[in-house]
Amino acid sequence: MAGLLDLPSEVILIIVEYLQSQSHDKGVLIPFYWFGDAYRETVFEHDQPPKVKDLHSLLLTSRQFKSLLQPILYRDIFIRNYTRWNEKRPFDQLQWSLENIPSVQNLIVTAMIPCVEPSTMYDVSDLFWFPNLKDLTIHHFKDWEELEFEDNAHVATSVVEHLRLISCGAHEEALAAVLSWPKALKTLFYDVEQGEWDAHYEDQPVKEWTCEAFVRTLQPQKETLEELVMARPRLEHEGLYNGPAIQLRDFSALKVLRIYHIFLCGWDGPDGISTRLPPNLEVLEVWYDDTQLKKFLVEQHDEPPYDRFLEILVRDKKIHFPKLHKVTVFTDEHIYDRENDEELGAGLWELPTTLAHDAVEAGIEINVWLGCEHYPYQPLQEFDVFRSLEISQTSHATSTVMLRHK
Template structure:
């Protein structure tokens, strides 16, 4: 039988790449992505990662051959010693700077300051950077000349999970990518409230978030806007988000509370860009608004042809369950079928609609 050490380099890489195949988010709905990142940094590393580390330490040949695989996708985990794993990783990358070029993606928790994740922005082949719990309340000090980094990072996909950073700090880290294409912003709105320096907090708004995105308006193709599961009511009830000027945006995943806000839902279409192709919506506060009572879809259908010519698919999910008055019982959870008039209007508009209730 052929031993592993006797295999040619090409075959070893084929085997390793197969075993290490990135599972990613799979079919997980977008409103659960934040939990996925939280689990990633809290759980022990997958067995295949441990196996890969053991394998690439077998010999100098394996180290040379497999170090790219080992460092390609980094996940810094939290343990009983907080960010010691991050410190160890930074020391390794400082001692062996040639490893930096292998890193394509990283998941990094922020426990102290932006310098927990700052260096990851600048690795030459970094594409996807995920940062958890960035909570800066004040504008970032420019002691290190942070303004000189505007538009210099190769990062094209940024995931800001459980992010409570206020407008100025958020705008700073969003200005660094040269051309951001994908953004998941999972906002901790409660971090904007309270009293700071004897002055009331401004409170989170969609407008403040959009202002932070000005440098990326022409490049952003996918935007996911979520928030952690509600622990109390009233975190946001303001004007809807306005994305009209995001001319490259084709995919929008958004919570209904941000899409419609306190405004007339019939007018929500006005805030969407003409380039939009896919729209996914989640009702996380069904005590405030339910799909059954909502009217945003009707307004969108009326104005789609002229204002949203590229829109082809709408997906909606809500935990609500609908009462069947005729049967005097709740309808079963699952896919909702539109009534014939709405189904006909959707067909004429060329829109595919998928609604899941009671999820």
């Protein structure tokens, strides 16, 4: 009987690819406001996915497997954020591989890399110019000053198309430099640690984080960026940000916006929102992360019983963003049933009749999910977090919200 090594290389690759795809069946779609915490949990709590360990073990069994499977092994790189005292730093192990096997950099397509002491963005920055790396996630980028390169020859030369900055406290100059490197960024997930901007050099004034400063850093990508996810770590104290709302009108390519309400409306409230959103917007998702400051449900007699931004979007769609067809709202609020003196269960909110009618007339599907939880660590332990992130990065289904309502 022929052994595995006797099979044609093409057949072996098909088998390995199939086993790799079957090794993470238990991934689930997760809502965008869980992304940041999911990445943080992954980087701090997890080793390489089991499928990578299995592939590495198989690769070591023969020279034939090593040459055949090495491109698959190095295709998706994951480096954890810390190591045990008796182990080599994972980042050092990657550096060793890159130095001793230079061809490895040609194999990497996606990478998740920490940027913490003693590693810096200078160490991580080389990945931006790997020839085939299109998908890059960086955790803990917190530089204050611009990363300098000779003659700015590095600007608009990276092939990275999908960038995620997790727990990012980088100040404006440093962030602007990094966002100038990709030649055509398509998606950006910006998970901002606003409090990092409160630090300052000696007697220099504090530069507080603002949406305006962030948008300035993003200018080099305004003609290519198709999806923006804008989030922040869960609140640990009050007063982190309630400034002017984000202004994205010049981002003509932007089709999908997933954003926390505080960045969408700021202290301006819903007034003027139509002139701030991108003209070709198709999908908008909003998460109310600070309901102590701003709620979706309101109880004022002279106002509709919900945040007015929905009415404004429906009213102004035809003029300002004719392609908008789906709006999804997530909040941890519940409806209180005064008659029975109890909170109603979490789930999909029934739109008021007038709003529902106007939304249909405008061609916008509106879904409002009440009782949504912040990141639930326990439920996701039952699933493959790596796989959950993988399938959630490029798609999102509101039906997955029911995972935490059952």
